[in-house]
Amino acid sequence: MxxxxxxxxxxxxxxxxxxxxxxxxxxxxxxxxxxxxxxIAVLYILLEAQFIAAVQIIVYAGAIMVLFLFVIMLLxxxxxxxxxxxxxxxxxxxxxxxxxxxxxxxMIIKSKLLQxxxxxxxxxxxxxxxxxxxxxxxxxxxxxxxFEITSILLFVAAIGAIMLAKRKL
Amino acid sequence: MxxxxxxxxxxxxxxxxxVVGVLIRRNAIIIFMCIELMLNAVNLSFVAFxxxxxxxxGQLFVFFTMTVAAAEAAVGLAIIVAVFxxxxxxxxxxxxxxxx
Numbered sequence: 231m232x233x234x235x236x237x238x239x240x241x242x243x244x245x246x247x248x249x250x251x252x253x254x255x256x257x258x259x260x261x262x263x264x265x266x267x268x269x270i271a272v273l274y275i276l277l278e279a280q281f282i283a284a285v286q287i288i289v290y291a292g293a294i295m296v297l298f299l300f301v302i303m304l305l306x307x308x309x310x311x312x313x314x315x316x317x318x319x320x321x322x323x324x325x326x327x328x329x330x331x332x333x334x335x336x337m338i339i340k341s342k343l344l345q346x347x348x349x350x351x352x353x354x355x356x357x358x359x360x361x362x363x364x365x366x367x368x369x370x371x372x373x374x375x376x377f378e379i380t381s382i383l384l385f386v387a388a389i390g391a392i393m394l395a396k397r398k399l
Numbered sequence: 400m401x402x403x404x405x406x407x408x409x410x411x412x413x414x415x416x417x418v419v420g421v422l423i424r425r426n427a428i429i430i431f432m433c434i435e436l437m438l439n440a441v442n443l444s445f446v447a448f449x450x451x452x453x454x455x456x457g458q459l460f461v462f463f464t465m466t467v468a469a470a471e472a473a474v475g476l477a478i479i480v481a482v483f484x485x486x487x488x489x490x491x492x493x494x495x496x497x498x499x
Contacts, residue, residue, distance in 0.1 A: 236401045240409045247413055247436060251420030256428055263432050266413070270439050273406070277450040279458050286442075289465050294435065294472045301476045302428055305483050324422035328415045335411040339404060349454035356455075365458060373459055380466045387470030394477035397484075 236276060243269035256302045260295060267291045278353060281362040406447035413440035427479050427489040431472075438468050 246265040253259045267290045274283035338344070356364060369377050413436060420433030442461045449457025483489055 233401050236405065240405075243409070244412055244416070247416040250436065251416060251424060251429075251433060256426060259429050259432060263436060266436065267439060270443055273409075273443060274446055276401075277406070277446050279446045279450065279461075282442075282446060282458050282461050285462065285465060289469060290435075290439070294469055297472055297476060298428065298432060301480060304480070305428075305489065307426070307428070307489065321423050324419055327422070328419035331418060332411055332415040335414070336408065339407045339411065344407075344448075346448065346452045346454075348452055349456075351455045352453045361458075364455060365462070368455055368459055369462070376463060380463060383470050384466060387473050391473040391477040394474070394481050 232276060236273070239269045239272045239276075243273075256307055257299065260298050260302060263298075264291050264295045267295070278356065279361065281365050403447050403451040407444055410440045410444040410447070413437075413443070425490050425492055427482070427491050427494070428476075430491065431475055431479070435468065435472070438464060 243266050246262045246269070250259050250262040250266065253262060267286060271283045271286040271291070274280075274286060351364070417433045417437035417440060420436065421430050424430055424433065442464055445457040445461050445464070447457075449455065479489055482494055486494060488494070
């Protein structure tokens, strides 16, 4: 059951990813990216990361992609614009280099270099406490400083976005 | 049986798609979306490692990555809007003032 779900969702994610990069209309590209992100959220649930799955839907598919769609519709992009490509010969080498990159990553995965120590948070323990509660506990104890720095980062980003988008200061 | 290798290969495929998209597309917004796809691919491998190593750190890192991605999207799109206001285009071949 889990294996079937993984293969179906993974296939949809890859197909929508391919459509994302070959679609002419930017609005459709954004919608395909939303589809990919929802698929990845389903995979997070399969990996028993429920909180991350919810955040993925809310923040990525909900907030970031809506921002993208707003900007695409605000700019009223011309589809023909894409047609004048200064480097058309770049396409084939790009795809070839992509395949080479994929092969390199696969070799690293196959080489068993990616090993690590097993932690204490087994599935049974996480389920007994609750995924969200555990993440909250860790964020406000061990990871308090990074968490606070993140808030400053978001604050700076908000100010920066307003400054850049303003016509006159 | 789904092992960590399946998730890592899927993550590699999505990351490669993002890289290829950045290389072949000329629209700045689509390039930006491909960068988001790469971030998502890396997040997926983080969560996969966290699950198979019985660790929580991977999920926390994904949380931080998402906030950084949100900040990046806000600032990046503001830059694209500012560039479009000045040059009336988001085609990166036309935005080459910084290249000498």
